[in-house]
Structures are given as C-alpha cells and as structure tokens.
Amino acid sequence: MVKKIGFFVSIILVTVFFTGVCFAKTKLIFNNFFPSSHIASKLSEEWCKEIEKRTDGEVEIQYFSGAHLLKANHVFDGITKGIADIGLSNLAYTPGLFPEMALCDLPFGMPSAWVATYVANKFYNKYRPKEFDKTKVLFFFACGPNxxxxxxxxxxxxxxxxxxxxxxxxxxxxxxxxxxxxxxxxxxxxxxxxxxxxxxxxxxxxxxxxxxxxxxxxxxxxxxxxxxxxxYTFYVVMNKYKWDQLPEKTKKVFEDVNQIYIDKMGIGWNQADxxxxxxxxxxxxxxxxxxxxxxxxxxxxxxxxxxxxxxxxxxxxxxxxxxxxxxxxxxxxxxxxxxxxxxxxxxxxxxx
Structure with a gap:
C-alpha cells in the first residue's frame, strides 16, 4: 500500500514538474518614455501584443509608458542593468553615447519619418556600431524632420x-x-x-x-x-542576457515582428505629422x-x-x-x- 501511494505521488510530482515546464512563460518588462496617447507608445504596445500572440503566450510583456520605470536619458543604462528588459529612447537624450549612430541625426534633409526610419535601420545593419553591443538592438525608427x-x-x-x-x-x-x-x-x-x-x-x-x-x-x-x-532617431533595445535566453524560434518571432513595426512606425509618424x-x-x-x-x-x-x-x-x-x-x-x-x-x-x- 505504501509503495502504491509512493508511486502515485511520484507520478503527480513528475506531472506537475513537466506541466510547469511546458507552461513556463518568459516575462519581460518594456519601458517607454512617451505618454500612452502618443503614436510611438500605441505602436510599442501593439508590438508587445503581437509578440505575445505569435509566441502563443509563451512570452508575456508588461508594458510601461510615460517613463514610469526609466526616464529617457536613463533607458540604455537601465536596460543593460536589467531594470527593464526592453526600452525605447532616442539618441539625442544621451549626447556622446552613440557617436556613430548620431550621423543619422545630421541635417541631410530627410523627406519624412518613414524614409528616416528605414535609413536608420539600413545604416545600423551595414555598419553595426559597437556602441550598442551591450544590448540586443531590436529596431530603430525616426520622427519627421525637425x-x-x-x-x-x-x-x-x-x-x-x-x-x-x-x-x-x-x-x-x-x-x-x-x-x-x-x-x-x-x-x-x-x-x-x-x-x-x-x-x-x-x-x-x-x-x-x-x-x-x-x-x-x-x-x-x-x-x-x-x-x-x-x-531624432529612436532605438528599441533589449537586455542582452534576456535575449540570449530566448529559444531560437522565439527570437525568429521577434525579428519578424520587428520588421513589420519598422514600417508601421514610419507610416505612423508620417500620419502623426x-x-x-x-x-x-x-x-x-x-x-x-x-x-x-x-x-x-x-x-x-x-x-x-x-x-x-x-x-x-x-x-x-x-x-x-x-x-x-x-x-x-x-x-x-x-x-x-x-x-x-x-x-x-x-x-x-x-x-x-
């Protein structure tokens, strides 16, 4: 009788263990300094929901707008330290921190936010400035001309x-x-x-x-x-350790969604203008x-x-x-x- 009880207890423990593994979620925190009503904030929240949807809920992202966790000039440092897992800010709030990428902020006469958004991503993908190496770059976007x-x-x-x-x-x-x-x-x-x-x-x-x-x-x-x-060129980056812990199929979801939202951000800013x-x-x-x-x-x-x-x-x-x-x-x-x-x-x- 004792053996039977022990056997059933073992089955229950194993079931609970594997059930916990199967349903374990990756929980992430996204910090955005824009107010919730801003187009960049609305699209960022949509991005989070799209990631959750495409991973069938395996990734869960808690979204904070309005700089509730990190102010714009502390975002990059805060992401590297794990205060938040994903963060959005722009290059201009930390002068000197992103000298190579800052070339995208010079007066080249960008005709729109959409163009500037794609140019920033093309530039990063070609030259890979080391100033972002402490994080995983998800994507860039830009506002319209100042x-x-x-x-x-x-x-x-x-x-x-x-x-x-x-x-x-x-x-x-x-x-x-x-x-x-x-x-x-x-x-x-x-x-x-x-x-x-x-x-x-x-x-x-x-x-x-x-x-x-x-x-x-x-x-x-x-x-x-x-x-x-x-x-103004904006970046969305992720804590490198958290990124490295993601399964390859989940990373693929992130990369696919990033490409979609590069376009959405550019069109969204054009419309906002x-x-x-x-x-x-x-x-x-x-x-x-x-x-x-x-x-x-x-x-x-x-x-x-x-x-x-x-x-x-x-x-x-x-x-x-x-x-x-x-x-x-x-x-x-x-x-x-x-x-x-x-x-x-x-x-x-x-x-x-």
Missing part, C-alpha cells in the same frame, strides 16, 4: 533667426547654431511651459508635436524647412514655405555641421574616407527610400 516653430517671429530667411532661442537637443542644436539661432537643450515635457513663459522663442521639432504635445496652442508660425531638417498640420491650422497657425533662394542658402549654411561631425569622428578612430562613405551611404539611402515611399503612395506632409 522644423522651426516660433511664438512671435515668422521665420522666412536666415536673418530672421538671429536672436531666436530654440529648443533643440543633440545634433539638432548644431543645426540651430549653423542657421544663426541660439539653442537650449531640454526634455520634451519641459518645452510647453518654456514656450508659454517665453523662456525660449521657439523649437525645432516635427509637425507631430504641434498636436501630440499641444505646441500648436502656443506657437504661431512654423517654417517647413524639411529640406535641411534633421530627425499630417495630423499635427491640421491641428496647427485649426489653431490659426501659419505655415511658411522657404523660397528656392532661401532653401539653397539654408542647405549651404548647414554643410559645416556634417563636416564638423566628420572631423570629430576622426578623433574616435574612423578615417575621413570611411566617414565620407557613410555620408554617401545615407544620402543614397534617402533617395532610394524616398522613391519607394512615393511608389507606395505613403502619405507624407513635406512634398516630394
């Missing part, structure tokens, strides 16, 4: 920028200076009050922020200088187009920003030949992706 929005002065010429103090962070600040304006680096969440109380006279931000962060309520003018516009324009117009905001003459002047004015970057990077061990090749790669990629964008008839707010 345009000049001001509270009181319409910006039609380079001369109009003298005396302007613009919110501009990272490499975008270099562009503001090259165009003749002063710049102030600040978090996006601080910008509304800074504009409201005239701490700054304007900002270099994409159209989308006119609605998403309600800047369209305060600024009166927006110069659509996308021809020289930089973008279009919505920003409509919101700005509803607040009686005025859009200013650069004349052909001014466009040429602005392009010439920002050339030193790219040259200065290349000179800085030679001190980081890259040759000028290699840097020129990278600049050429980005310019070529912009043209290629823009042609694809136009052929797919993806909506864009900046013209073709």
């Amino acid at each position: 345009l000049i929005s001001t509270t009181n002065t319409p910006i039609k010429t380079l001369e109009d920028l003298k005396g302007q103090n613009l919110r501009a962070t990272g490499r975008i600040a270099d562009t503001a200076k090259a165009l003749g304006a002063a710049s102030t680096q600040m978090a996006i969440g601080e910008t509304y009050k800074a504009l409201q109380y005239n701490v700054i006279s304007g900002a270099m931000l994409p159209f989308s922020t006119l609605k998403d962060f309600r800047f369209g309520e305060i600024v009166k003018y927006c110069t659509t200088n996308w021809q020289v516009g930089n973008v 279009l919505e920003g324009i409509e919101y700005f117009k509803s607040k009686k905001g005025r859009l200013i187009q650069l004349s052909a003459t001014e466009e040429e002047r602005w392009n010439k004015a920002v050339e030193p920003v790219i040259k200065k970057y290349c000179q800085e990077m030679t001190r980081n061990g890259l040759s000028m030949k290699e840097l020129k090749e990278r600049v050429k790669f980005i310019r070529t990629s912009i043209k290629e992706m823009n042609e694809i964008q136009l052929s797919r008839k993806i909506p864009l707010p900046y013209g073709d």
